[in-house]
Amino acid sequence: MIGAAIKGLLVGTNGTKLRTRFEKEFENQLGEGTAVAFPSGRSALAALLVANGVKPGNEVLVTGFTCDAVAQAVVAIGAIPRWVDIDVHTLAMNPVLAEESINDSTQAIIVQHSYGIPAQLEKFQEIATRHSIALIEDSCLALGSQYADGKVIGTTQHDSFWSFEVTKTISAGWGGIAMVKNSNRASTIQTLRDHAGSRSRIDGVRALVQTAITALSYRSRFSGWMAYLPAVMYKVGLFSYSDKRIGGMTSQTPFESYGAAGPDDTWKLLSRQLTQLSNQIRRLKSNNNIYFKTMESIGIELPESWTAETTVLLRIPILVKNREAFEAHMWNNNIDTGRWFDSPVTVDNTSNTFGYIPCTCPIGEGIASSITNLPTHAGMNQNQVESSARAMVEYFADNPGESTHMNDLLASDRSKSGPQKIQ
Numbered sequence: 394m395i396g397a398a399i400k401g402l403l404v405g406t407n408g409t410k411l412r413t414r415f416e417k418e419f420e421n422q423l424g425e426g427t428a429v430a431f432p433s434g435r436s437a438l439a440a441l442l443v444a445n446g447v448k449p450g451n452e453v454l455v456t457g458f459t460c461d462a463v464a465q466a467v468v469a470i471g472a473i474p475r476w477v478d479i480d481v482h483t484l485a486m487n488p489v490l491a492e493e494s495i496n497d498s499t500q501a502i503i504v505q506h507s508y509g510i511p512a513q514l515e516k517f518q519e520i521a522t523r524h525s526i527a528l529i530e531d532s533c534l535a536l537g538s539q540y541a542d543g544k545v546i547g548t549t550q551h552d553s554f555w556s557f558e559v560t561k562t563i564s565a566g567w568g569g570i571a572m573v574k575n576s577n578r579a580s581t582i583q584t585l586r587d588h589a590g591s592r593s594r595i596d597g598v599r600a601l602v603q604t605a606i607t608a609l610s611y612r613s614r615f616s617g618w619m620a621y622l623p624a625v626m627y628k629v630g631l632f633s634y635s636d637k638r639i640g641g642m643t644s645q646t647p648f649e650s651y652g653a654a655g656p657d658d659t660w661k662l663l664s665r666q667l668t669q670l671s672n673q674i675r676r677l678k679s680n681n682n683i684y685f686k687t688m689e690s691i692g693i694e695l696p697e698s699w700t701a702e703t704t705v706l707l708r709i710p711i712l713v714k715n716r717e718a719f720e721a722h723m724w725n726n727n728i729d730t731g732r733w734f735d736s737p738v739t740v741d742n743t744s745n746t747f748g749y750i751p752c753t754c755p756i757g758e759g760i761a762s763s764i765t766n767l768p769t770h771a772g773m774n775q776n777q778v779e780s781s782a783r784a785m786v787e788y789f790a791d792n793p794g795e796s797t798h799m800n801d802l803l804a805s806d807r808s809k810s811g812p813q814k815i816q
Contacts, residue, residue: 411657415664419570422667425548426572427579429586430660434533434556434569435462439470440585441552441571442501444578445527447472451500456486456531457737457754458761459505462556463531464738464747467503474747475499476737478754481803482696484710485512487756492520501527506535506546508733509706510698514540514549521551529553533569534733536562537674539703547572560731560770562673562707563666565659676771677705680778684709684767687782691789692796696803708733708766711785712799716765719788719795723767726784730765737761756805763802 416428431437447453449471455463457476467474477494480487484507491502502521504512514530521528532547533556539545547553552575555561557568573579666673685700688709698704708731713719720730737757738747752758767781789795 409657411660411664415660415667416570418664418667419572422670423545423547423572426552426574427576429571429573429579429582431569431571431586433462433558433567434554435466437554437569437571438463438466438503438529438531440582441529441554441573441578442466442470442472442527443585444573444581445501445529445552447500447527450498452496452498453500454486454491454494454502455738456503456505456507457749457757458484458507458734459531459738460533460734461738461747462533463503463505468747472500473498474738474749476749476753479507479757479760480513481756481760481805483510483512483698484508484760485510486517488513488516488520491517492524495520495524495526499524499526501529503529503531505531505533506538508708508710509535509538510696510704511535511538511540511546514551518549518551527552533561534707535705537670537677537705541698541701541703543703550574552578557663560707562677562705562771563663563670565662565666568659568663673771674705677707677769678702679775680769680771680773681706681709683775683778684769684782684785687786691786692800694800694803706769709769711765711767712760712763712802713765713792713795714763714798715792716763718792720765722788723781723784726780726787728768728781728784730767732765735761735764759805760802763798 412430416430419428419430420426429437429440431440442453447467447470450473452473452475453467454477455467455474456479458479464474475494477486477491479485485505486502502517504514504517506512517528528551530547530549530551530553532553535546536555537545547555553572555570555572557564557566557570559566571582573582681700681704685695688695699706699710710733711719711730723730737749737754767785769778773781
């Protein structure tokens with residue numbers, strides 16, 4: 394891969410042959426639609442919004458506990474995010490509050506499957522049909538998860554999108570894909586993507602280097618800490634997020650630049666990982682279950698949708714009173730916890746950039762103020778996960794009120810949660 398980067402600096406890196414092959418492979422793996430690959434999940438979402446008729450000035454319902462990437466895609470096409478609070482049972486948008494938020498300007502709902510936990514899609518389907526608005530599934534954290542009836546997330550009648558940035562189930566450091574369920578929308582999205590052309594040679598090489606390091610970190614022969622190297626590279630500025638130069642969009646970026654084609658070698662890496670997806674899911678589930686059993690042993694009562702055999706959590710959400718103390722304890726035990734998400738939309742200037750008004754989503758704000766995440770990366774072996782779980786047990790033993798705190802938060806509106814059965 395590094396050799397490909399050097400070659401790319403001399404002769405160029407852009408290409409679409411392997412991207413096209415990956416799209417077909419993704420279709421074969423997930424079925425039910427046309428796959429269109431993008432530089433990032435947020436650029437795939439932006440194209441989906443446009444193809445589903447969202448225009449400047451329209452409102453789009455967005456989960457009040459999400460990544461800024463979702464809001465960026467909405468704002469970048471001139472639409473307006475309308476924030477909807479969450480149901481703690483799923484950490485996804487509350488469907489009752491969603492319907493209450495719909496007005497004449499509402500054009501779409503983005504349903505996020507938080508952490509890989511299935512949202513109550515059946516209820517959102519009914520709402521979208523009743524109000525004649527689009528429904529798009531944010532499946533970025535849910536590759537491999539299923540609904541209660543066994544149907545794979547992203548294979549319903551609605552358009553979906555995934556991200557392949559660092560920490561996702563399969564990752565090349567950057568990249569995303571849309572699964573489009575209507576041929577006319579698929580044609581529109583492909584045209585939007587292809588109109589962007591190719592990115593610069595320097596950006597293409599930088600993407601290849603980012604891909605190469607990510608590839609190394611996802612190889613099982615490396616120790617578990619290597620899986621977090623890409624995250625460190627982001628923090629120190631050596632990697633670029635997809636809202637920077639690699640991937641192509643911010644809320645001020647012209648839409649036409651979102652889909653700029655990048656290096657074919659990235660799609661080669663993703664194709665290789667896709668063939669191992671079932672093994673990745675198996676390891677993730679195994680890691681999940683170690684944590685679940687440990688949490689049960691210290692008195693934490695998790696919602697059934699988190700622990701279901703059909704759910705694949707990319708990280709394990711933990712709710713604690715003193716987040717900094719918990720994270721420091723875990724760090725001292727060589728565990729990098731990380732956070733998804735520590736505010737209703739995870740950027741420092743949410744109010745200024747995305748129009749979020751404090752107290753709009755009180756449940757989301759409450760969860761966000763307590764949440765941190767345990768690593769479940771498929772590259773972690775059983776001993777590493779068990780070591781992480783033991784460190785958690787030690788902290789909870791020294792802080793006996795923590796399990797009660799988490800249980801109280803998770804039970805706060807559990808009665809509003811419903812089954813995830815999909816017709």
